[in-house]
Structure formats: structure tokens, C-alpha cells
Amino acid sequence: MSDFDSLQELVRFFCRHLVSLSGWYQIMNSDGVPSGEDKFFSYSGFIISIQGVWNFVTAGHILEDLEQKISSKNIKVREVMLVDKFGPNAVSQYSIPFDYTHAPKLFMNDEEEGLDFGLVILRPNYCDLLKANSIVPVLEENWKSIPDEFANNYVMLGLPQQFIQTMAIRDNGSKRMAASVAPAAVGIKRLYQIPEGVSATKFPRFIGKLADSGYVLEDIDGMSGGPIIGFSQDWHRYWIIAIQSSWLRQRRINFGCLVSVFANLVDEWLKTSKP
Numbered sequence: 001m002s003d004f005d006s007l008q009e010l011v012r013f014f015c016r017h018l019v020s021l022s023g024w025y026q027i028m029n030s031d032g033v034p035s036g037e038d039k040f041f042s043y044s045g046f047i048i049s050i051q052g053v054w055n056f057v058t059a060g061h062i063l064e065d066l067e068q069k070i071s072s073k074n075i076k077v078r079e080v081m082l083v084d085k086f087g088p089n090a091v092s093q094y095s096i097p098f099d100y101t102h103a104p105k106l107f108m109n110d111e112e113e114g115l116d117f118g119l120v121i122l123r124p125n126y127c128d129l130l131k132a133n134s135i136v137p138v139l140e141e142n143w144k145s146i147p148d149e150f151a152n153n154y155v156m157l158g159l160p161q162q163f164i165q166t167m168a169i170r171d172n173g174s175k176r177m178a179a180s181v182a183p184a185a186v187g188i189k190r191l192y193q194i195p196e197g198v199s200a201t202k203f204p205r206f207i208g209k210l211a212d213s214g215y216v217l218e219d220i221d222g223m224s225g226g227p228i229i230g231f232s233q234d235w236h237r238y239w240i241i242a243i244q245s246s247w248l249r250q251r252r253i254n255f256g257c258l259v260s261v262f263a264n265l266v267d268e269w270l271k272t273s274k275p
Contacts, residue, residue, distance in 0.1 A: 009088075011185045014157050016087035016136045017046045017227060017240065018183055019056060021120075022095065023080040025069055038078065040166050040179040041066075044158035044226035046240065047122075047130060047137040050263055051270055054127045054137055056082065056120040058225030059245050059257070060109035063118035070101065082126065086183050089134035096129050106266065114201025116245040116255075117262040118225070138227075138240045143259045146239050150230040154188040154208060156244050156254065158226025160217055186220060187211035188228065188254065195253055206242035206256035220247060220254070228256045 022042040026034040043066070045058035069075045081095035100120070107118035122130075163182040168175050188208035194200055195207065206228055210220070217223075228242040242256030 011157070011183055012086070012088045014155065014185070014227075014229060015183050016089065016134060017138065018086045018157055018159075019045050019047055019130070019135060020083035020086075020159055020181060021045055021056060021058060021062075021066070021080065021098070021100070022083050022179075022181065023077060023100075024177065025075050025077045028074050028076055034076065037168070038177045040164065040177070041069075042083070042159055042164055042179070042181045042222065044223055044244070046227045047135055048119075048143065048240075048259070048263065049137045049139050050266055051140070053270075054122045054130070055266075056122060057243060058118045059243055060107040060116045060118045061245075062225045063105065063107040063120075064109055066100070082130070083181065084130050084133045084135050087134050087136075092133050096126065098126065106269065108262075112199075112201060114203040114205045114257070115262060115265075116257045117243055119262075119266055138259070142239060143263045146230075146241055146260050147232065149233065150190070150239075150241075151233050151235060152190055153231060154190055154241075155229045156186045156188055156210075156220070156223060156226060156256075157183060157229065158220070158223025158244060160184050160220060161222035162217070162219055164222070184217055184223070186217055186223070190230075191253070195251070198248075198253075203261045204258060205245070206254075206258055208254050208256070210247070210252040210254055212252060219249075220244075 020042050024038045029035040043062045048057045080098045080100040082098045083095045085093050104121040108115045159181045166179045169178050191207045226244045227240040230241045231238045242258050245255045245257050247254040
């Protein structure tokens with residue numbers, strides 16, 4: 001097996017955590033009539049269990065973007081789906097229709113606080129469908145016991161925009177739009193000092209330098225919301241330690257919202273609130 005094939009197998013293994021919040025929308029003209037072809041969106045994310053409840057997790061700025069689409073008079077969001085077909089044991093290639101609008105959700109995007117996370121609580125029927133397609137959540141015992149030290153090799157997993165393809169399909173004289181998305185992984189070296197020109201935040205963030213050799217993406221747009229994975233010193237264990245949040249393109253420095261930070265905040269919120 002070549003190094004590329006080995007990398008592909010590794011990516012597929014970690015994709016058992018990866019879920020996309022995807023869908024279609026239309027641009028509306030001033031008369032409220034659709035203008036142009038349907039447009040596709042795909043947001044990276046993963047599943048986390050908090051107090052035994054499964055949640056779809058992504059970056060807060062992503063849910064802000066989707067909320068703006070839904071509330072806009074110039075956009076009609078026609079369909080929202082959970083896409084869970086990326087893992088090695090997926091048995092279904094079909095997306096899960098998702099009632100995003102009525103799902104309980106919480107999101108924050110605050111640069112000064114260092115918080116950029118979005119969380120959508122999943123009803124049991126969605127959890128059952130994700131389980132049936134071999135999706136594995138980040139469990140409470142995992143995110144509550146993240147170690148202080150890792151091998152300084154991290155992986156960011158997500159669905160880059162450059163890998164999204166849309167196409168028009170003609171069927172019995174009518175035309176419909178279809179899309180495909182594909183996962184990718186990028187190596188990261190963690191930076192333990194805040195880089196020059198970067199402001200400190202109230203809550204600590206993951207800061208890393210994207211790999212500039214090996215399997216490299218020139219553009220990681222679309223990977224926001226995806227998991228950043230850290231490994232134990234002996235490489236026998238791994239933890240999802242952060243959500244990819246943003247990056248400094250020219251310097252290839254990326255920032256992530258730490259799972260240990262946002263999950264504990266959500267845990268406290270759930271203890272005092274009814275979603």
C-alpha cells in the first residue's frame with residue numbers, strides 16, 4: 001500500500017466522526033421569485049455527546065451564516081441535510097433530511113472571548129440514523145479527560161470547498177441539481193506561544209501551523225467546524241481536542257475552539273436551562 005493509500009485509509013477511519021450539515025438554497029429576486037440555479041452549501045462538523053445527548057457540533061460562525069440565509073428575504077433555504085457517509089463502515093450513501101429550523105441550538109462567535117462553536121441538539125430519530133451508518137460521537141469520558149501533553153502532530157479533518165462539485169442532472173426532461181463533497185485531512189504542528197500580531201483571548205484556543213509539505217491543501221476554506229485531532233505520545237490513543245475556527249492564510253496559522261472549553265460551558269448551560 002502506498003503512502004497516499006495509507007493516508008486515505010487513515011482519513012476514512014477518522015471520518016467515522018465527521019458529519020456535514022448540507023443543503024440547497026435559492027437566490028430570490030425583488031418579486032420573490034427564484035433567480036438562477038439552486039446553490040449548494042456544506043458545513044463541516046462532528047457529533048459530541050454531552051450529558052448523554054448527541055449534538056451536531058460545528059463553528060459558531062457557520063451557524064451564524066446559516067441563520068442569516070434562513071432569515072434573509074433574498075434567500076430561500078430549500079433543504080437541509082445531515083451527510084454521514086464518509087466513514088469506513090457507512091452502509092448508506094443517502095443524506096438524512098434534517099429539520100434544522102426547529103432543532104434546539106446554541107452558538108457563539110466571539111473573537112475576544114476565543115469562542116467559536118455551534119451546537120445543534122439532535123432528536124433520538126436522527127441519532128438512530130447516524131448510529132445505523134456507524135457514526136461515532138465524541139463521548140463525555142473522552143472530552144472530560146483530554147491530557148495536557150500530546151505528540152506534537154495533529155490532524156484537521158473537514159470538507160474543503162475545493163472538493164465540492166455540483167452538477168445539473170436531466171431526468172425525464174426535467175433538470176435537477178446534485179452535489180458531492182469529499183473529506184480531506186491536513187497535518188498541524190501546535191504552537192504553544194501566541195504568534196506575533198495575534199491578540200490573547202479570554203479562553204485559551206488551539207493555535208497551530210498548517211503543514212507545508214506532504215499532502216497539503218492550498219486553501220482550507222470549508223474546513224471550519226471540522227475536528228482537530230490530537231494523539232498520545234505513543235500514538236495509541238487520540239482525542240478530538242478542538243473545532244477548526246479560522247486561519248491566517250498567508251502565514252498558514254490556524255485557530256481552534258477547544259472542546260474542553262466549549263463542552264464544559266455547554267454542560268453547565270444544560271444543567272441550568274431547558275433546551
